[in-house]
Amino acid sequence: MHLRNNLKMYRARENINQQEMGKMVGVSRQTISAIERGDYSPSVTLALEIAYYFKVPLEEIFYLEED
Template identity: 50%
Template sequence: MTISNRVKELRARFNTTQSELAEAVDVTRQTIAALEKGSYIPSLLLAMKISKYFNRPIEEIFFEEEDE
């Protein structure tokens, strides 16, 4: 299984840049870029900060997908 996310989709919906989100959750823009590409799995703390920023449950942003 892999962890996928809807961070890029939510950023677009909220009209937020990677830099703005990164600053709000106290990480680098590169961390947000890697997260959106799926090459970085966030800590629980970071997932909670992102969830709070978008005012959405963690499960709505981060989810498991079956590997093919």
């Protein structure tokens, strides 16, 4: 199982770039980019902060997918 996400879609809906998203949740643009690519799994705290920012349940942005 792999952690997947819809972060890029949610950012596009809000018209914010990776740099702005990073500032909102206290990480770098590179971290946001790595999360979106699936190269980095955020901590539970960071994942919750991202979901809180978009005012959606965590599982709407982050979800597990079987290989």
